[in-house]
Amino acid sequence: MTPVELSRTVLHAVRRAVDGGELDVTVPERALVTEPGPGGCGDFATNIALQLARPSGQPPRRVAEILRPHLAGADGVRDVVVTGPGFLNISLDDQADVLTALVRAIRSRGTEYGHGAALAGEVVALRVPYEVRAEVVADAVVRIVATQGGRATVEHGEPVNLRPVPAPEDPAPLGPDAAQWALLHPAPHDRPRITADHLVQRESNPLFRVRYAHARIRSLSRNAARLGFTAEPGPLQESTGQEPTGQESAGQEPMGQELRGQPTDPGDARFGHGARRPVGGPLDPAADADRATDLRPAADTRPAAPPHTGAPVDTDAQGGAAPTTAAQGAAAPAIAVESGPALASTARDDDHIGHGAQPYAGPADPPADTRPATDADPAANPGPTADPRPAVPPHPDAQGAPHPQRTPSPTPTPLQTPLADHPRILAVAATHRAPDRLARHLVTVADAVLPFLPCVLPRGEEKPSAAHRARLALAEAAGTVLAGGLSLLGIDAPEHL
Numbered sequence: 001m002t003p004v005e006l007s008r009t010v011l012h013a014v015r016r017a018v019d020g021g022e023l024d025v026t027v028p029e030r031a032l033v034t035e036p037g038p039g040g041c042g043d044f045a046t047n048i049a050l051q052l053a054r055p056s057g058q059p060p061r062r063v064a065e066i067l068r069p070h071l072a073g074a075d076g077v078r079d080v081v082v083t084g085p086g087f088l089n090i091s092l093d094d095q096a097d098v099l100t101a102l103v104r105a106i107r108s109r110g111t112e113y114g115h116g117a118a119l120a121g122e123v124v125a126l127r128v129p130y131e132v133r134a135e136v137v138a139d140a141v142v143r144i145v146a147t148q149g150g151r152a153t154v155e156h157g158e159p160v161n162l163r164p165v166p167a168p169e170d171p172a173p174l175g176p177d178a179a180q181w182a183l184l185h186p187a188p189h190d191r192p193r194i195t196a197d198h199l200v201q202r203e204s205n206p207l208f209r210v211r212y213a214h215a216r217i218r219s220l221s222r223n224a225a226r227l228g229f230t231a232e233p234g235p236l237q238e239s240t241g242q243e244p245t246g247q248e249s250a251g252q253e254p255m256g257q258e259l260r261g262q263p264t265d266p267g268d269a270r271f272g273h274g275a276r277r278p279v280g281g282p283l284d285p286a287a288d289a290d291r292a293t294d295l296r297p298a299a300d301t302r303p304a305a306p307p308h309t310g311a312p313v314d315t316d317a318q319g320g321a322a323p324t325t326a327a328q329g330a331a332a333p334a335i336a337v338e339s340g341p342a343l344a345s346t347a348r349d350d351d352h353i354g355h356g357a358q359p360y361a362g363p364a365d366p367p368a369d370t371r372p373a374t375d376a377d378p379a380a381n382p383g384p385t386a387d388p389r390p391a392v393p394p395h396p397d398a399q400g401a402p403h404p405q406r407t408p409s410p411t412p413t414p415l416q417t418p419l420a421d422h423p424r425i426l427a428v429a430a431t432h433r434a435p436d437r438l439a440r441h442l443v444t445v446a447d448a449v450l451p452f453l454p455c456v457l458p459r460g461e462e463k464p465s466a467a468h469r470a471r472l473a474l475a476e477a478a479g480t481v482l483a484g485g486l487s488l489l490g491i492d493a494p495e496h497l
Contacts, residue, residue: 006092099474148426
């Protein structure tokens with residue numbers, strides 16, 4: 001069940017409560033379904049009870065209790081819990097299928113995903129002044145209204161019913177796409193900025209982030225075809241049960257990696273999209289294995305330090321046999337990587353490890369040989385004074401016992417909410433004649449998908465799997481939403497950038 005279908009299920013529950021005489025309200029046109037907030041539970045939550053409390057003359061909690069059995073008996077709903085003042089928290093039968101069903105719905109509808117019938121049969125008359133921003137906004141509203149089954153007409157005359165704040169200067173020098181964005185992205189009551197900031201290819205430019213995300217997704221599809229696999233909706237988890245969200249520190253790839261004077265889609269398919277490869281490095285897997293092996297610290301060939309006797313040790317007299325620590329022997333040479341302008345810092349915690357090596361996983365206890373030794377028998381350790389503290393038990397590492405493995409819990413992708421919310425955003429933008437809401441929603445989608453993209457293609461010697469096909473399908477679904485939204489705003493969705 002997708003969030004759109006769940007929203008219809010909530011409305012059907014309200015209708016059944018009204019038909020049964022339990023509620024005396026008008027059934028609303030839509031029900032907002034979102035992820036549960038703080039204190040909530042389940043897969044989705046809705047505030048429909050709070051919305052109907054005043055019209056029904058009953059407390060929100062009472063309205064929620066009335067709707068609960070109607071929702072709990074719906075197909076695909078496992079449980080419904082009332083929390084807070086009256087929020088309905090809904091648990092679905094199979095939460096893993098929610099995202100898969102959403103991706104399938106987007107792939108089946110294409111750029112028409114989100115089109116509905118909120119304004120079916122209605123004619124919206126727009127009367128605008130002779131001003132460039134008013135004309136551009138009205139033109140976008142005509143296209144957005146059409147997605148909801150309505151028809152909009154544009155006239156010039158009084159009384160004016162669509163008058164955004166005029167542009168301070170002519171936006172034509174920015175070019176067609178940047179000019180459209182500069183006039184549509186701000187809210188109608190905000191003064192648009194007609195500056196060159198809209199042309200800068202930097203992370204601070206929201207138009208660039210949206211168009212770059214679409215171009216990057218198209219590049220992923222081309223590279224996946226070169227690797228011999230295509231998109232197929234399904235679970236995003238690997239066999240270990242961990243679902244990538246694009247937030248992993250070791251796999252984070254800064255934006256602008258392709259903007260270094262090289263085309264976007266050509267790349268080393270063996271390393272995966274966005275993976276770093278040493279400058280001039282061979283393409284031989286054996287050479288890569290050798291490179292990773294060479295990065296390990298060399299074995300310490302110096303003679304072992306004499307046993308501790310409680311007296312100061314003269315390192316010069318012992319031929320320089322000073323005890324070494326793990327920090328002194330862990331220095332490893334860094335691989336030279338390509339340098340060039342990027343939109344974010346290119347430093348990574350595991351850049352010095354090398355291709356194929358395992359990155360440092362997190363803080364750990366120091367090795368046993370670097371901790372101060374404590375002898376159980378004070379007589380065996382003569383010194384100025386005996387330590388009255390109890391003996392420290394041996395560390396598990398000293399006995400060769402491994403640390404317990406922590407099983408990471410699956411984390412839902414942050415893409416699910418903005419993709420599922422796209423139909424509602426289109427309906428609101430059409431109803432309120434507000435293309436700026438669609439523009440800001442596209443920025444939200446782009447910001448959610450960009451951190452996810454580095455984990456779409458296989459890395460290193462990894463083979464394409466069902467999880468990679470599912471991740472590619474999710475990325476392509478986000479690209480479809482971006483392309484459809486940019487088209488409604490009159491902006492080109494580039495294949496390359």
